[in-house]
Amino acid sequence: MSGKPTLRTISAASGFAVTTVSRALSGDEKIAESTRREVSRIAELLGYVPDRAAQRLRTGRTNVIALVLSPHEEIIGFRGSMIAGLQQAFSGTSYHIVMAPYDGDADPMVPVQHILRHGLADGIVFSGTRPDDPRISFLNDAGFPFVSHGRTDSPQVHAWCDYDNDSFARLAVTRLVARGRKSLLLIPPQPDRTYARHMREGFFAAVAATGAEGRIDGALTLATKPALLQEGAAGLVERHGIDGLICPGEVSAMAVLAGLHDRGVRIGTDVDVIAKQTSETFGLYRPRIDTIYEDIRAAGEAMGHLLLRRIAGEPPEGLTALLAPTVNFRQ
Amino acid sequence: MSGKPTLRTISAASGFAVTTVSRALSGDEKIAESTRREVSRIAELLGYVPDRAAQRLRTGRTNVIALVLSPHEEIIGFRGSMIAGLQQAFSGTSYHIVMAPYDGDADPMVPVQHILRHGLADGIVFSGTRPDDPRISFLNDAGFPFVSHGRTDSPQVHAWCDYDNDSFARLAVTRLVARGRKSLLLIPPQPDRTYARHMREGFFAAVAATGAEGRIDGALTLATKPALLQEGAAGLVERHGIDGLICPGEVSAMAVLAGLHDRGVRIGTDVDVIAKQTSETFGLYRPRIDTIYEDIRAAGEAMGHLLLRRIAGEPPEGLTALLAPTVNFRQ
C-alpha cells in the first residue's frame, strides 16, 4: 500500500480493470463518461502520476526534446535564451528539454548520432547549421523529427527557423550610408555557417545598390578570438579609411569598439559602428551605437512549436520560420 | 531480426543466458573473464546499446540530473556557463541534464516538487538560494540528492557550492580605498538571496576596517530594471558625493556605467567603478574598469562533482565548495 500509486492501485480502488483505468486517463477511446469521471476522481485523490519510464518503455516515446548547441556560439546569452523560448513552447505539454553534450569541436554528427543511438529524445533542435550540413540528410533518412536553427543549401525539405541575416546586412549598410559613411567593413561571421553567407550576400548587394565601398577581411574571421578583432579592425580603419563597421554579434562589437577606443578613434564621429544585438543589456553600452535586434528567445519558441508539429506527424513542407530584424537606431 | 539488438539478441548470439549477458556488460559481479570478453565482443559487434527506458523502469534510476534555474538570473551567461560546467563534470558518465521548467516567478518549490513527483531525475542542482530556502529541508526530508548554488542560514547539512561574495566585497572596497576613494556605494544585489547578505557583510566590514564611508541604497535594489539603476546610481553620485561604486554583476555595471556616462561623469577620474565579472566579453568594456571574476562554469563543474558523490551515497557532510574571487585590476 505504500509507494507511489500505479494504475493497479487505482484499478483496485475503483473496481475497474487496469486497462480501463489506463484508457480513461489517456483521454480518448471508447470509455463511458461516468467511468472516466470516477477513475479521474480516484486518480486525483490518490495523487496518481503516470510513470514516465514505463510509458517510455511501452510506447517508445520519451517526452523529451534534445537541444544540441555548441558552447562556442559567439552570442553570449544564446543558450539561455534559446532554452527559455523552447520551454515557453513546451509549457502545457509534457515535453522536457535535455541538453545533449557537445563540446563544439568534434564532428557535429556525434551528438546527433548519440541521441538516436540511445533513443534519448523524440525530436532534436540544433544550431550552427552549415550549407552542406550532414545532419539534415542523416535525420531525414532516419525519419527523425528535428528543426534546425539556420538553413542549408541542400534541396532536402526540413523544418527550420532562421534569422534574416540578409536583411540585417542590408539594413545595416543602408543605415551607415544614410549617415554619410562610404567605406564599409563587415566583420566576418563564422565562415562555415550558412547564415554567414546570407549576411555577406546582403552586405554586398546593399553596398552595390548604394554605391558605397564594402569589404570583408578574412583575417578577422576568428570571432572567437576577440583580441584579434580588437587589433585587426582598428588597424583596418586606419589603413584603409574605413568609416563604417558592421558587427555580426555583441562579442565582435565589444571587441571592435574596444580596439577603436584604445586607439583613440571616436565612435559616432570618426566612424560608425552598427551591431547585431541579442541581449537587453547590450543596449546599455556607451557610447550608444545603432543596433539591429535578433530575438533568440523568439527563435527558440518558434522552433519548439515547429518541432511539436513535426513530432505530431506533420510533413516538413512549409514548417519554416524566417524571423525579421528589428532596428534599434539612435535618433 | 530487425530492430535494435537487445540483451536477448546477444544472449541468442552468444549462447549465454540473458541474465549472464546483463551482468557481463554491467561490469561487476561474478562473471568469468572469458565470458565477459566474449559477451562484450558480440555486444560491440551487434552495436548493442542498453535501453534507458527499460533500465530506468527496472532500477528506478533515471541517469538524469535536473537543473533548476530562474530565467531572471541577473547574470547574462549564467545558464550557458552553468550547463557547460555541469556537462564537463558529467562527461564520461551516463548522466544527462534536463532543464526543469521554471518561470522564476512562482514558488521555488514548484519545480522541485514537480521533479520528485514525476521522478524526472536522480539529483537536482538549483540556484537562487535564500537564507530560509524551503527546498533544502524538503529535499533533505525526501532523502533526495541535491546541490544548491548558494548557502542558507539553516542548520541543515547539505551539499552546496557558493562564490565567496564576502571576499568579493572586501576586495572591492580595499581596492577602491587604495585608489583614494572615500565614499563608497554598493549596488544592492537581489535582497532575498543569501549571497546578498554575504556581500553586504563583507562590504560593511571592509568599510569599517578601512575607515571609508559606505552605503547601500535600497531603492536601487531592482537589478532587473536596469533603467532604475541607470538613473538612481548617477543621482546618488551627484547628491552624496559618492566616488566609488561596486556592482554585483555585469548588468548592474552596464547600467551604472551608462547612467554615469550619460551625465558626463568621468569613469576612473571622477569616480571608480568596480564590478563582478562573469563573462570574458565584459573585459572588453571601455573605459576599462577593475573587475573581480566569478567563474560560473567552474561552479557548475564543482556542483556536478558534488552531486555525483551525493548520488553515489556519500553523506552531505563536507560536500561543499566555496569558490574564491579572482581579481582583474588595471595596473
Place this chain on the structure above:
DNA sequence: CGGTGATATTGTAACGTTGCAAATGCCGCA
C-alpha cells in the same frame, strides 16, 4: 568415492504501462 564449498551461470519474476483481441452486457428487433 561422497561431501563441501567456491565459482559461474541460469530461470523466473517483476518494474508500470499500453496494444490487441476477446469478452461482456445490453438494447432493440425479428
Place this chain on the structure above:
DNA sequence: TGCGGCATTTGCAACGTTACAATATCACCG
C-alpha cells in the same frame, strides 16, 4: 424468445532490463 450489433470493459502479453534465488559445474579434501 433468440439473436445480431453496438458500446464498453477486460485479460493477456509484451516492451528490455535487473534482482533474487536457485542451479550447475568443478576442484578439493576427508
